[in-house]
Each structure stands twice: as structure tokens, then as C-alpha cells.
Amino acid sequence: MNQNDLSIFNEHESEVRSYVRGFPTVFHEAKGYKLWDLDNKEYIDFFSGAGALNYGHNDDNMKKKLLEYIQEDGITHSLDMASKAKGEFLEKFHEVILKPRDLNYKVMFPGPTGTNTVESALKLARKVTGRTNVISFTNGFHGMTIGALSVTGNAFKRAGAGMPLQNAVTMPFDNYIQDTNQEIAYMERLIDDNGSGVDKPAAIILETVQGEGGLNAARMEWLKEVERVCRERDILLIIDDVQAGVGRTGTFFSFEPAGIKPDIVCLSKSIGGYGSPLALTLIHPDYDKFAPGEHNGTFRGNNMAFVTATEALNYWKDDQLEKSVQEKSKRIEEFLNKMIKKYPAMKGTHRGRGFMQGIASDVEDLSDKIAGKCFEHGLIMETAGPDDEVFKLFPPITIDDEGLDKGLAIIEKAIEEVVTEQTDLITS
Template sequence: MNFNDLSIFENLESEVRSYCRGFPAVFHKAKDHKLWDLDGNEYVDFFSGAGALNYGHNNEKMKQALIQYLTEDGITHSLDMASKAKAEFLQSFNDIILKPRNLDYKTMFPGPTGTNTVESALKLARKVTGRTNVISFTNGFHGMTIGALSVTGNAFKRQGAGIPLNHSVTMPYDAYNGDTKAQLDYVKQFIDDNGSGVDMPAAFILETVQGEGGLNAASNEWLQGIEKICRERGILLIIDDVQAGVGRTGTFFSFEPAGINPDIVCLSKSIGGYGLPLALTLIKPEYDIWAPGEHNGTFRGNNPAFVAATAALEYWKDDTLEKSVQEKSKKITNFLQDMTKKYPELRGSLKGRGFMQGIACDVEGLAEDVAEKAFEKGLIMETAGAEDEVFKLFPPITIDDAGLEDGLNRLEAAIEATVKQKDLVTS
């Protein structure tokens, strides 16, 4: 049977499939920052599993740890029973990540995906406060289940719910329609005004950099202001670090530069290290008021993910990787700034920070054209934003200088080709 035939997917897989439409190839092999299709074509990966592969494909450290675990017949599935793999992860995460950052959290395993951790966070915030509403922010994206969709801004995603999405209020994200102070004053006014129609919320939920929403990066001033609003009113602050966390913005948690201390933190995607499904909900101990089994799920005990995640934490025992990400982030920023100047036809503006940056194009469809042309050049990348107006760079944070340079060169070739093609069409 010829598996290098996209008609298999067209005939047998649901119409809901998405990425295989944008990347029309049948992939088989991957290593570090590269993938190969069944024809042997090589691609540089600036997609990283939408942030689930921060350490690249088939990371050698994690692969060897997994191989050893599997050959020992280590337990694979254990719900939330105690296991050696889980104990090693919990202790390592506490010692390597939490303690050095003076963070005190209990770790909850809510299920394997980002939307699972968001659902648990929303449920717990309502349980703790006895309130119903949650405030989210314009262009936020928090998952595809009903609760997570209710705090998601994207109209297309929300429509997929098929029912009204209630018990949430959307407020403007930093710099949405004014400066930072104006945005903070707006939020405070609506919460404090008895005539606004906005009840005192259980929680605020936000991303410090909006991955799917267009790489909007909140300022430290705004994040600190939002935390102050929460503290003064007994509102819980939930940071969704599913995509922006685990080093993607240059620090393990994306909120570290702002110096804030969230009540609940949602982690998934790259916390599993190897692309294996794993999610954490980090809870300040005083809010860990769950009754046993009150929130559960079959796949909370993904022990291979614990093994890979523990191996991944080795990268964070010192600041080598962190400094590398921060240095390479400057290269990405400089490159993108050069592209906006060199190709004014993009009508582009720089978005994001760290290893989640991109260019917003003020020309309809242009960002999608760049991403499509990039694939032709052997570069895998996606778009973001409510209108897919941003082409988005998400390389693995472990990528070497040569790999980063290769990907950036391919991207420039794609931009140049797109601009020339557009000129031909309009002339």
C-alpha cells in the first residue's frame, strides 16, 4: 500500500483536519529542528508542534531515558496512582523549577492537554471564590472544550461550540485600543462600577504572549497592574502558560520578567518534553481545596511523559539554555525588523517576544501566502491572529545557530518570492 498518498487522509479522515492541509506532505522522520517526508524532502521546523516540541524532535536525552524506561517494563498507564516516574518528576520539578524561583505551588495532573488544565483552573477558581464569572481578554485562546472556549476570543473557534458560551466577560488586552494605563483603568472601572453589569469575577485568565491570538505581548506594567487589581479585590489570577511557557519566551515561565505571582498556572505542550501528552495545573497551596476525585480523568498518569519531562528538566539545572534562548531571540528580532524594512510591501510590524515572534502583515492574505511559500522552500511555519494576519516563528528553543540561520534564510526567500508574486498579480 502506498502511504505517500494524501487521498488516504482526504477519504478517511474527518474534514476537521487542519495542519495537513497547510503542509501537504506525508512526514515520517524527524530529528531536532528537521523533518523529512516519505520522498526524502527535508524541512526546517519553525512550528515545533505549535509549541509542544520546544526541545525539538526525538531529543536524544529524552529518547534514551524513554528507551531505558520501556525496556524495564516501567508502568505506562496508572491513572493518578503513585508511581516512581511521577515521584521523580514531582521532586525534580519542585527542586529545579519552583524552589529557585521562590514559587510555592501544589501540582495537579488534570488530564493530558492544555484545555484540560484550563478547565480545571476555571473550575477551581469558581470553587474557591464561590463566584461564577471569569474575565478573559480580547484575542485570548485557551482551548477547545466548552469552558475553555468561553474564555477564548476567536469567533470561528467559539462558533464551533454550538451553544451559548456563558459566565465570562471579555476585557481589552494590553494596548488593544489605547495605552496600558487606559486599559487598566477600563478594567477597574467595569469591575468597580455597580452599573456596569459585570459581576465581581472569580478569576482573570490571560496569556502573557497570545500565541494563537496574533503574538500580542503584554507589557510588564500591564501584567503587574492586572495582578494588583486581582489582589485588591480577592480575584484569582490564572496565567495560561501552555504555549508561552517552558522557555519559549526566554525564561521557564513567561511571567517571570514581570515579577508577578499567579494563583494558578496552566502548563501543557512542552512540559512533556518529547511531545508526549502531559498537562499541569499549578495551584497555590491555600487554594488546593479539591475533594479527592472531584476532578479526575483516565489519562492523568502518563508515565512515559513523566520520564521525558524529568529528563527535559536537566536543561534547567543551570542558565545555559535560558541564555542561549535570549541571545538567539535577539537574532530573530533583528531579522524580523530587517524584513519589515527591506520588504515594505509587507506593511509589517513586529509581534511577540522570545522564540514566539512574527510579523503582522497589514495586507489581507499576505501572511498566509508567506507561510505557504515558506513550505515550498522547505520551512514549516504557521499563521496566527483573528484574520491569520501574522506569520509566526516557533523554532525549537534548542536549535543551533546554523539551523536558525538556515530557517531564517528560507523565510526571507519565501518573503521575497511572495512579494514578487504579488507584484506580478497586481501589475
């Protein structure tokens, strides 16, 4: 194919393609926080595979382990048979992640994607409790299969189901009813009132930071209150950490600062380390009630992902990466607040925490235009929120100071250009 010629994709790939429209070039090479297209133009990656590349592209240690495994003809596909690679991952995940955090979970491999782990969590909660209803939250996103869509808030994505989405009730997320702090009381009233029409749920499912929903970050006090509601009523608490987990918010699990212990945790995206498909459903042993094969999937035994995932856990043997993420997160927050103050025409508000932060703008199409300008200047960044009103900073959590500074400088340049263009339009 010709250099950066998109005609082959336009001609042969389905209209459902998405990111290629926002990033219209042909990528070929990637390393760390950088990508290059076929014209050898360099891009800084503030997208990180929508969270699947927390450690950046082609990490040297993971690549070395993967190549060694392939070279020795290590088993690639094994469904849920025992394999050396899976055993090593389970052991290390327990020793490095679960045990130091005093978390007691059985690990289920439900299939390789985020929506797989959500589906398994919903099915299990319903099986264990004998109830069908699930509470989810406004602007939540949990996947594109039917069960996961039923607990997803976005109207456009829900409409894609082409059928009624049932057995789920949407409640207001933290600060959805602004400055009232009434969300918990409202939820409790509806659960407890026999006249509300809301059946007692099997589970409550939530993201601590809503990624696709617009980087809405729940307060730790609110998360504690949700856990209390669950404990007092024998409702299972499911945390969807598919995007916010694996260090993106500054701790391995996004819920750690709240001091809560969910009954089920959904992990995918970056747990594979290298961008290799892998998902985990972490289950408190009391609820590990699936019969053998009751939930399965052909690709739930991705051994190459086990190899890279095991190597990636070395980043968590000490707190060095965690401290780095927390330190750089403060710099990102300071930068974004500076932009909001410096460019009031954006009408911007700060969103998110950790390495999933951004600015929401009430100005129509402004966030999309800023992301477009960033691409022109060599930075990849997406938008989020029900109306794509948030531009979303999602760098690899391993990015160095130089890469972070360069990326932030491009964002400021893009903001300045878009705001100037908007002002010129208004005054002309």
C-alpha cells in the same frame, strides 16, 4: 501506502483535519529541528508541534530514558496512583523549577492537554471563591472544550461550541485600544461599578504572549497592573502558560520578567519534553481545595511523559539554555525588523517576544502566502491571529545557529517572492 500519497487521509479522515492542508506531505522521520517526508525531502521545523516540541524532535537523552523505562516494563498507565516515575518528576520539578524561583505551588495532573488544565483552573477558581464570572481578554485562546472556549476570543472557534458561552466577560488586552493605556482603568471601572453589569469575577485568566491570538505580547508593567487589580479585589490570577511557558519566551515561565506570582498556572505542550501528552495545573496551597476525585481524568497519569519530562528538566539545572534562547531571540527580532524595513509592501509590524515572534501584515492573505512559500522551500511555519494575518516563527528553543540561519534565509526568500508576485499583480 504510496509515497506521499494523501488520498488515504482525504478519503478516511474527517474534514476537521487542519495542518495536513497547510503542510500537504506525509512525514515519517524527525530529529532536532528537522523533519523528512516519505520522499526524503528535508524540512526545517519552525512550528515545533504548535509549541509541544520546545526541545525539538527525538532528543537523545529523553529517548534513552524512555526506551530504558519501556524495556524494564515500567508502568505506563496509573491514573493518579503513586508511581516511581511521577514521584521523580514531582521531586525534580520542585527542586529545579519551583524552589529556585521562590514559587510555592501544589501540582495537579488534570488530564493530558492544555484545555484540561484550563478547565481545572476555572473550576477551582469558581469553587474557591464561590463566584461564577471569569474575566478573559480579547484575542485570548485557552482551548477547545466548553469552559475554555468561553474565555477564548476567536469568533470561529467560539462558534464551534454550538451553544451560548456564558459566565465570562472579555476585556481589552494590553494595547488592544491602541496607544491609550486605558485597558486597566476600563477593567477596574467595570469591576467596581455596580451599574456596569459585570459581576465580580472569580478569576482573571490571560496569556502573557497570545499565541493563537496573533503573538500579542503584554508589557511587564501591564501584567503587574493586572496582578494588582486581582490582589486588591480578592480575585484569583490564572496565567495560561501552555504555549508561552517552558522556556519559549526566554525564561521557564513567561511571567518571570514581570515579577508576578499567579495563584494558578496552566502548563502543557512542552512540559512533557518529548511531545508526550502531559499537563500540570500549579495551585497556590491556599487554593488547593478540590475534594479527592472532584476533577479527574483517565489519562492524568502518563508515566512515559513523566520520564521524559523529568529528563527535560536537566536543561534547566543552569542558565545555559535560557541565555541561548534570549540571545537568539534578539537575532530573530533584528531579522524581522529588517524584513519589515526591507519589504515595505508587506505593511508589516513586529509581534511577540522570545521564540514566539512574527510579522503581522495588513495585506490580505500575505502571511498565508509567505507560510505556503516557506513550505515549498523546505520550512514549516504556521500563521496566527483572528484573520491569520501573522506569520509565526516557532523554532525549537534548542535550535543551533546553523538551523536558525537556514530557516531565516528561507523566510526571507519566501517574503521576497510573495512581495514580488503581489507587486506584479498590482502593476499588471
